[in-house]
Amino acid sequence: MSEKKMPMRAGGAAARIAVIAGDGIGKEVTPEAVKVIRAATAKRKRALEFVEFDWGADKYLKEGVTLPAGAVEMLRDEFDAILFGAMGDPRVPSNQHAADILLGLRFKLDLYVNARPVELLHERLTPLRGRTEKDIRLMVFRENTEGLYVGVGGFFKKGTADEIALQEDVNSRKGVERIIRYAYEYVVANGLKQVCMSDKSNAMTFAHDLWQRVFKEVRAEYPGIESRHLYIDTLAMEVVRDPGQFDVIVTCNLFGDIISDLTAQLVGGLGVAPSGNIHPGKTSLFEPVHGSAPNIAGKGVANPFGSVLASGMMLEYLGWKEEAQVLRESVKTALKENVVTADLGGAKGTVEVGDWLARFVERA
Numbered sequence: 061m062s063e064k065k066m067p068m069r070a071g072g073a074a075a076r077i078a079v080i081a082g083d084g085i086g087k088e089v090t091p092e093a094v095k096v097i098r099a100a101t102a103k104r105k106r107a108l109e110f111v112e113f114d115w116g117a118d119k120y121l122k123e124g125v126t127l128p129a130g131a132v133e134m135l136r137d138e139f140d141a142i143l144f145g146a147m148g149d150p151r152v153p154s155n156q157h158a159a160d161i162l163l164g165l166r167f168k169l170d171l172y173v174n175a176r177p178v179e180l181l182h183e184r185l186t187p188l189r190g191r192t193e194k195d196i197r198l199m200v201f202r203e204n205t206e207g208l209y210v211g212v213g214g215f216f217k218k219g220t221a222d223e224i225a226l227q228e229d230v231n232s233r234k235g236v237e238r239i240i241r242y243a244y245e246y247v248v249a250n251g252l253k254q255v256c257m258s259d260k261s262n263a264m265t266f267a268h269d270l271w272q273r274v275f276k277e278v279r280a281e282y283p284g285i286e287s288r289h290l291y292i293d294t295l296a297m298e299v300v301r302d303p304g305q306f307d308v309i310v311t312c313n314l315f316g317d318i319i320s321d322l323t324a325q326l327v328g329g330l331g332v333a334p335s336g337n338i339h340p341g342k343t344s345l346f347e348p349v350h351g352s353a354p355n356i357a358g359k360g361v362a363n364p365f366g367s368v369l370a371s372g373m374m375l376e377y378l379g380w381k382e383e384a385q386v387l388r389e390s391v392k393t394a395l396k397e398n399v400v401t402a403d404l405g406g407a408k409g410t411v412e413v414g415d416w417l418a419r420f421v422e423r424a
C-alpha cells in the first residue's frame with residue numbers, strides 16, 4: 061500500500077483503530093490479531109488506540125440495530141482505520157445486519173479499492189505443482205463500489221412464466237479511472253513493473269468500452285510501466301498456468317470478486333487470505349477474506365492468519381512498514397515451524413497460534 065498521511069494523527073496523536081469483530085469466528089480471530097498488533101507496536105513505541113464496537117448479529121437480534129445512526133460519520137471523522145472480523149449468523153437468514161454493516165461501510169465510506177494480495181508464504185500451501193514462494197507474489201485490485209453490485213435493477217412480471225429480471229452494470233468514468241490509477245500508483249510506489257487490466261470488452265461493448273478508453277488514457281501517463289490487457293476468461297487461465305507473470309491485476313467489481321478468490325486458492329485459501337477496503341487518505345477497512353464460519357465457531361480452532369495478515373496491511377496503510385513486515389514474517393515462520401490450526405493440517409488452537417505470533421513479533 062502506498063503510505064498515507066492520516067489526518068487523525070496530526071500532531072503525533074495516537075492512531076485510532078475501530079475494531080468490529082462481528083459474528084462467529086470473527087469474534088475469535090480478531091482479538092488474536094489485536095494481540096499481535098499490540099505486541100508489534102508496543103515494542104516499537106507506536107501510539108495506537110483500539111475502540112471495540114459490538115455490531116453484529118447479537119446486537120441486531122437484541123436491539124434491532126445493524127449500523128447505528130451516526131456510525132459512518134464517527135468512523136470517518138474519528139478513526140484512521142477499521143479492523144473487521146466477519147459478519148454472518150444462521151439466526152439471521154436474511155443476512156440483513158451483514159449487508160447493512162459491511163456493504164454499508166464499503167459504500168458509505170466510499171472504499172473504492174478492494175486490495176487482495178496474493179503471496180505464497182509456504183510452498184506446501186499451493187495446489188500448483190512445483191511452485192515455490194518466489195513464483196507467486198501479485199496483487200489484485202478489485203473496483204469495490206460500482207459495477208453489478210450497486211443494486212440497480214428490477215423485476216417485470218415476477219413469479220410468472222414471462223418473468224424478466226434486470227441487473228444493471230454501473231460504471232462511471234470517475235470510478236473506473238480512480239481504480240486504474242490506483243493500480244499504477246501502487247506499481248510505482250512498490251518498484252514493480254506491470255499492470256494488467258482485465259475486462260470483457262469484446263462482449264460487454266458499452267461498460268467495458270469505457271474501461272478500455274480510460275485504461276488507454278491512464279496508461280499513457282505511465283510510459284515506464286508495462287501495461288497489459290487480458291480478457292477475464294484468458295486471465296483466469298493464465299493466472300493458474302503461470303501466476304509469476306503478473307505484478308498487479310486491476311478489474312471490475314464482479315470479475316475482481318471471482319478472480320481474487322481463485323488467486324487466494326493458489327496460495328492456501330481462506331484461512332490465510334487478507335484484504336483491504338481502501339480509500340487513500342481516508343478511514344479504510346481491513347479484514348480477513350473468510351466469513352463467520354458457523355460450522356467451527358466457538359470451538360477455538362479458527363485460523364487467525366488471515367486476520368493477522370489483514371492487520372499487517374492496515375499497519376502498512378498507516379505508514380508503519382516495519383511492523384507490517386514483522387507481522388508477515390510471524391505468519392511465514394509459524395507456517396515453516398508448523399504452528400498452525402487444523403485447516404492447515406496442524407493441531408494448535410486459535411489462541412495458541414495468536415500467543416505464538418505475539419511472542420514472535422516481540423522478539424523480532
Ligand SMILES: NC(=O)c1ccc[n+]([C@@H]2O[C@H](COP(=O)([O-])OP(=O)(O)OC[C@H]3O[C@@H](n4cnc5c(N)ncnc54)[C@H](O)[C@@H]3O)[C@@H](O)[C@H]2O)c1
Pocket residue numbers: 085089145146147148149150155158162330331347348349350351352353354355356361362363364366401403
Ligand atoms: N466478509 C465477511 O464478513 C464474509 C465473507 C464471506 C462470508 N460471510 C458470511 O459468513 C457466513 C458463513 O459463510 P461460508 O460458510 O460461505 O464461508 P466461510 O468463509 O465462513 O467458511 C467457509 C469454510 O471455510 C472454513 N473457514 C473459513 N475461515 C476459516 C478460518 N479462519 N479457519 C479455519 N477454517 C475456516 C469454514 O469452517 C468453512 O468450512 C455466511 O453468513 C456468509 O454470508 C461473511
